[in-house]
Amino acid sequence: MNSFTTGGHDVRRANAYALRLEVGIPIGRTVFSTVHFASVSGLDAAVLQAAACKTAADQKDCVIAVYNDECALAPDRYILLFRRSDGVEAIPVKPADIGDDKPLILMSEDRARQFALNEHGVLEEHPIEPATRRPRALRHAAERIASVAEFLGPLVCTGGPLPGDVFLDSRGTVTTMGGLAA
Numbered sequence: 001m002n003s004f005t006t007g008g009h010d011v012r013r014a015n016a017y018a019l020r021l022e023v024g025i026p027i028g029r030t031v032f033s034t035v036h037f038a039s040v041s042g043l044d045a046a047v048l049q050a051a052a053c054k055t056a057a058d059q060k061d062c063v064i065a066v067y068n069d070e071c072a073l074a075p076d077r078y079i080l081l082f083r084r085s086d087g088v089e090a091i092p093v094k095p096a097d098i099g100d101d102k103p104l105i106l107m108s109e110d111r112a113r114q115f116a117l118n119e120h121g122v123l124e125e126h127p128i129e130p131a132t133r134r135p136r137a138l139r140h141a142a143e144r145i146a147s148v149a150e151f152l153g154p155l156v157c158t159g160g161p162l163p164g165d166v167f168l169d170s171r172g173t174v175t176t177m178g179g180l181a182a
């Protein structure tokens with residue numbers, strides 16, 4: 001869920017956990033989920049290819065928060081690595097809010113597709129809901145993630161990796177820490 005940095009390590013972890021919570025995956029207990037959450041500074045073809053291979057091997061989709069540089073405190077964009085029968089598809093997505101009491105969904109940047117977790121923790125593609133196309137849906141999602149990340153920050157501040165962390169580095173190396181799946 002974090003790139004190999006020290007300065008933004010905890011901030012990125014808090015953002016990843018916040019997104020994880022807001023899409024409907026609880027933290028702090030073992031739950032089945034087929035989604036990893038990762039982050040990286042600067043995404044290129046080599047890193048994307050390595051992450052796609054890891055996604056296919058682990059049989060888990062992956063949401064990658066892409067940061068502009070090592071000092072960035074918030075992601076610039078998100079990429080969903082979505083498993084398909086013929087491989088892994090890389091889809092630029094944005095979290096969207098479809099209602100206060102509902103988990104966030106991931107909407108493709110072209111606003112043609114949306115993805116949400118089902119009751120079994122599996123990410124599925126659904127028909128696009130008109131509410132997700134509203135600009136405020138994106139703004140509210142960003143506010144929810146930021147608010148939860150701010151709350152979680154002190155709780156996940158360790159300076160080092162935690163079980164379940166997924167790491168991507170600038171060479172495309174993907175590693176995971178032992179323990180809970182992220």
